[in-house]
Amino acid sequence: MPVVALIVAAGRGSRAGEGLPKQYRSLAGTPMLTRTLAAFLSHPEIDQVVVVIHPDDRALYEQSIAEVGLSESQRLLPPAYGGETRQDSVRLGLETLAATADVVVLVHDAARPFVTPDLIERAIAAGRQGAAVPGIPVTDTIKVVDPQGAVVSTPDRTALRAVQTPQAFPYAMLSEAHRKAAAVELHGFTDDGALAEWAGLPVRVFDGDPGNIKLTHPVDFSAAERRLKGVSMAYLTRLGTGFDVHAFAEGDHVWLGGIRVPHDRGVLAHSDGDVILHALTDAILGALADGDIGTHFPPSDPQWRGASSDRFLAHAVELVRQRGGIVDHLDTTLLCEKPRLGPHREAMRQRIAEIAGLRVDQVSLKATTTEKLGFTGRSEGIAAQAAATIRLPEVPA
Template sequence: MSIPKVAAIIVASGRGVRAGEHPEGAKQFRRIGGRPILAWTLERLLRHPKVGSVVLVANPDDAERTAATIAPFDDLGEVRVVDGGATRQASVRNGLLALSEYPVDTVLIHDAVRPFLSADLIDRVAAATGPDVGALPVVPVADTLKKGEDGHVIATVDRSGLYAAQTPQGFPYRAIMDAHEKAANRADVEFTDDASIAEWAGLAVAMVEGEPDNVKLTSARDLELADRRLKGESRMIDVRTGNGYDVHKLVDGDHVILCGVRIPHDQTLSGHSDADVGFHALTDALLATCGAGDIGDHFPPSDPQWKGAASHIFLTAARDIVAKKGGRIMNADISLICEAPKIAPHRGTMRKAIADCLAIDMERVSVKATTNETIGFVGRKEGIAAIATASVVYGETL
């Protein structure tokens, strides 16, 4: 079965007047936890393994701020920026049109000022979206609802069966594009979100479980609480450290592969895959941060499909597992233990290979090497070992 191609549209062209005037500009550029709100939202979608394309709908007056916000994420994938329209509906339509040249099955439409969406929520919405059905994350209405008139309560509204709608809202791309095209010609009909356009056009919309934390930041008070949350004033940030160890036997050969780099040598490492001890140890370290077992659980050596496989496959898979669990990789450190070959000439290339696999900056990657002072199997040049440590932040950092 083919995997649906998922794209995301982030709507970030509003002015956010209810949050008040601010030197940082529109609400989506206001800083919480040290970064613009839009940056938190962008990173969550860009890091999700199912999202292949991101379109950012922005106000052309914010071009400089938009470019500065996107720049730190260049390594995570392309963000296509298109101009917003006079209304949110027009802005979403512009974003949908920008995807017309991409092979997209599913599109997720998300508010820029909902920075606390989780990887699990993205998964639920994407999974519930099909060729003939959209998906809407909702949370049940908990408060008693009152109907008022002239400043007085005139009725209590039955809240059973009532839900508050959230984003991202998922749709089959062609169906929601057609719905928006039809809606653009109906000035007499008011739409409050994309799900209402889908309903009006006859597209079924399934409800999926939303998240109370996935709040839309509207007022200055909302921004203040979000800032305190990200700074850890309301709860602890979940920082986890994982360790990994691997060793492979040296046999006759003409090269070794260490941390993704092929190094000429008079021996080679023996293993079911390419026997890259550095990548194997780091894979285990990452999996350890979220209790996801070890490399053998996911890529058993008894499975012939992994024979001779490049170990960046394993490391990338561990990265995606961490991202799906809501983790952000902060640091990766590998110590290689061998008498030969010399590691120093290749350290920079190794660090870059690791950074590319993990989609993090090179300054967050360390590769070190030491000998075993001719002691033991390493000292006798019978094998090479690696120890890896990874630090990952879960939950609070998006």
């Protein structure tokens, strides 16, 4: 059963920053597309390879394949030109093949240059049985949210997989699925496994490879350079602090640590007034040196009136992850006479861990009174101070 690899390289890669389209950028002196192509052209079970490129990139493509002699490979077919979306590009690439039902097609993103021979072999074996995609277990807690950012559900992550490429299909099966989607003008599929599911095809998941990363953001390229040079990623530890206070007002509850706590007072606040989550958000933003909660969520903006503060904390954590960082620990001290923290402490720790995608043992929560001193001692308001420890990739000077 012949095997054809279709490499998708028609995107612009805008999230990778300014400069060349990311598939043509240099990684340790070699264009990324060249590295990806070499992985497939060197595999003994790959019969042909075709690259789908942007019409404006022909010169960049020719340079990439000529740089290390890939253009001399008899298995490398002339490039196909892509369309406006990834889905369009795959369909157009398939149309240039004019293959038969007995061919297995591996669809792979050019931005995954670390694909291994073992993963390619697993993909081929799976594709000979039908539609199949590589996947790795999900380690972060996943939230389903509505358009306003409110949590709708929390799926069981043991049943979730993060899907990669190469994805494998019998040619006729995948080609027909693409034709059906194009006929009804559906163009939003970001991977071929999802399109196959839409077309009613059974899709299996085989073991992916955690090292088969997709290079999307600038920090991904820095990490890839270090990996190719045999240098482990170095991280810098940063500590940020945060403080928040709200005056008591009429009401029957307060929000603390993402939990609604019954109380004989409420708080004056533009959002829900959760001092714990506000302080933690500022602590993380402080560690990032990225302003404060008011910078990201201005009180003058009516869309944040009454907003749930879990959105603020989740946003700050996502900023860390976008920079390739890790949140190690969150620590908060609540300052008030009432309400008492004890009965709600563990529920708050669990909720904070869920919002931040952490283990509960990475969340510390304490409380203290101020011995009847100050505004908290007079029960005029409530306050919290927080610290966040994060790690960010070390960027060479």
